Amino acid sequence: MTVYFMCAVLLMMGLYCLVAKKNIVKKIIGIVIMDYAVNLYLITIGYKNNGVAPIIEKTTSPELLERFVDPLPQALVLTSIVIGLGTLSLMVSMVIRLYEKHGTFDMSQISKLRG
């Protein structure tokens, strides 16, 4: 259970960074940390004691099949990681354009300099 709790702590760290910091790059870093926390949580939920990676070899016996960790969260997390990269590139390109227009990363300054 402590593992899940520490995943929640990591999630809250990212949420705090997203909410409290005024700098846009810090906000992006908060989103990235939240992404990591969710991925780690999903993988830990699929871990089995004495588990092995779900890859079948020629020497794999039916008993070893019972020791496989859950492959379903792994497949979904694989999707999630790549989507995280795509959204991150979109966010960073927005930040680069915002910096070119306003000359600052500060969110309060940017909302002041409207127009």
Place this chain on the structure above:
Amino acid sequence: MENIAPQLYTLLVFMVIGSVVAVETKNLLSAVISVSAVGFALSVAFLFMGAPDIAITQLVVEVLVLIILIRGTILLDNTAVETHGDTLAVVASLIFFGLLLGFGAMIFGSTGFPEFGEPVMRVSRVYVQTGLPATHAANIVTSVILDFRAYDTLGEATVLFTSVIGALALLRKDGKVRREEVASA
């Protein structure tokens, strides 16, 4: 691999410390590098938990994240961050944390949340048993991605395509010039 708990807790403590540094440091470049260290620790944790595919993907994606974030920060000569202490945000985060724990206890407390190391595996048992005969893929994760749940992967490709198109549209060199800018120039 009998008991991975000590390694996992070490990595988790490292990740929490790294994210604290990434959140609280004043220099943007060190924040980016700290968040990357968290990602590499995450990759090692995946490797310990029997997920080599995820570990490889996380490693590659982490290098790309580092490159993209450094491109976003280092060329723009503003590495100093002025911090604003905001008590409201701290209170809001703590309230969210409490709500998360409370709802988690409400939802999973009565039905029995699966303990660490004992997954439910109701659907996955079918995948593990029938994966090789049905899809002829030795790697069950691959057979789930590309065969059992191929529509998920199609949706992923759509989202990825959309985000890349958005980033390209934002970053292209010669965009349309607005009429008033032409008039003022």
